[in-house]
Amino acid sequence: MPIDEHHADFVTAFARGLAVIRTFEHGADRLTLSQVAARTNLTRGSARRFLLTLEALGYVTQDGNSFRLSPKVLDLGYSYLSSLPLWEKAQPFMKEIVDTIDESCSLGVLDEGEVVYIARVPPRHIYTIHMQVGSRMPAYVNAMGRVLLAALGDAELEDYFAALQPKKLTPRTITSVAEIRRIVNETRDKGYVITEDEVYEGRRSVAVPIRNREGQAIASINISAMDSRANRETFEKKFLPLLSNAAQQIGQSL
Incomplete structure (x- = not known):
């Protein structure tokens, strides 16, 4: 303890x-x-x-x-990354995704209510955001964060929501705790989540969990793109299958 x-x-x-x-x-x-x-x-x-x-x-x-x-x-930071087989195993799969769709792919873990980016492969095009390894973001607003919150036990999740004080990052950021709770519960059932315009206006993200051989969600992986480059249908029908397949292979490789 x-x-x-x-x-x-x-x-x-x-x-x-x-x-x-x-x-x-x-x-x-x-x-x-x-x-x-x-x-x-x-x-x-x-x-x-x-x-x-x-x-x-x-x-x-x-x-x-x-x-x-x-x-x-x-x-100090590299010592953490080098101790994670996940970080090394995920890189080739993330690069393959970016080579296929030319959109960013990131890997994150949950730490004290925030998502910490532990790997990121940027796209080749210029319409990207400044995000790097070590960046942190509130879990309630981030696609990877919502996936990881959905993987928490009921007691841990209740503690998280009890202390949560959401703030708007954009006009479309959801700040209702009840609505965030509903989305997290829905994510548990669906196994993925898509966020739109909540962190950056005009940007969409889809995330899925990476599970180890025991079925525990140890990280989350996402694809992020501008609305003008990929609509929701593209995210659901093209990006999500790519992401789910990569997450499964990464988990099996650990």
């Missing part, structure tokens, strides 16, 4: 060090000592010690009065 921050075995210094790493993000790739301290609720002295330690380990570099992450930080 996971411990919390009040447990005797919880290493506060380690948690704060990770918080310092996470404070660097898009739009905040270079931060001063004061900015890091403010973003992490640390004193300047504590923030300085963490930054200098991370610099000594090679995860942070200093440039004048500012700090930034070094490429070595990627080792």
Whole structure:
């Protein structure tokens, strides 16, 4: 059972060090000592010690009065990916899908109510979105997220909905908890879900689960395309069979 921050075995210094790493993000790739301290609720002295330690380990570099992450930080994420046979097995099947239809294909897992993209093969055309490995998105609005929510046990799902506070990303984002619950239950029965204009206007996505040999949904895979390039009928009659076949083969290969 996971411990919390009040447990005797919880290493506060380690948690704060990770918080310092996470404070660097898009739009905040270079931060001063004061900015890091403010973003992490640390004193300047504590923030300085963490930054200098991370610099000594090679995860942070200093440039004048500012700090930034070094490429070595990627080792932390790659350690996770390289520990997953799923990531390696899925790549050829995802590439085959993209080569066939020239639309993006992504692989995601559920983490604390969000979908984390662990693999992505972009299309050749220019009408794509900026999404990369490590990107996160609320599960309630994302096709892969809804598929993975549908795979949760009843108790886990109830806990998720009890804490859910949906927000609109587009005018068509569904924010009714009752409606999201209905869609998730429907996804359980159908085995797939299609979202339209909820994350990005003018964009549609279809997702299915990837199940291991025990039948557990361990990830989800999707195809995403602009409405102008593929209508719903194309998604249902062409994309969904491709996706379902790939998911089945990936699951069997694990």
